[in-house]
Amino acid sequence: MQLAKVIGTVVATHKHDGLKGYKMMIIQPLTDSLQPSGKPVVAIDSVQAGANDLVHWVSAREATLVMENSFAPVDAAITGIVDDVYVVGGGIKNKEEIFT
Numbered sequence: 001m002q003l004a005k006v007i008g009t010v011v012a013t014h015k016h017d018g019l020k021g022y023k024m025m026i027i028q029p030l031t032d033s034l035q036p037s038g039k040p041v042v043a044i045d046s047v048q049a050g051a052n053d054l055v056h057w058v059s060a061r062e063a064t065l066v067m068e069n070s071f072a073p074v075d076a077a078i079t080g081i082v083d084d085v086y087v088v089g090g091g092i093k094n095k096e097e098i099f100t
Contacts, residue, residue, distance in 0.1 A: 003030045003082065006053045010042055018072025025049060025078060027057060034085065043076035054082040 008026035012019075023045040031037045041059075046066040049055050055078045057063075063077035064070045 001056050001058055001079065003034065003085075004028055004041070004043075004055055004057050004078075005030060005036075006049050006051055006055060006078075007040060008051070016073050018067060018069040019044070019074070022046070022067070023048075027055065027076070027078065029057075041076050043078050044074050045078045047078055047081055049078050049081050054085070056080045056082055 004027035006025050007028050010024035010026060012024065024042055025045045026040050027043050028040050029037045041057075043057050044063065044066065047055070057076055057078045058065075059076045063074045064072055066077045066079060067074060
């Protein structure tokens with residue numbers, strides 16, 4: 001499981017049947033220190049995340065487990081929305097502190 005920031009949405013008028021009914025979001029993976037890491041990723045949203053949300057996500061085979069059809073063509077999935085992050089010695093940070 002990794003952390004990411006939701007930075008956009010994907011609109012697709014045609015999808016694989018296994019993806020119908022699922023929202024796709026663009027997420028920016030983050031390092032342990034909550035800094036951008038690598039390129040943005042398209043992920044299936046299983047938790048109704050929104051723009052600028054801090055989320056946790058999974059990739060590879062684990063991503064398909066959030067789907068009704070576990071054989072759907074999915075590489076990444078958002079599995080939760082993060083409210084706060086506690087870093088030992090750094091205290092609790094909420095989303096506003098993280099992204100400002």
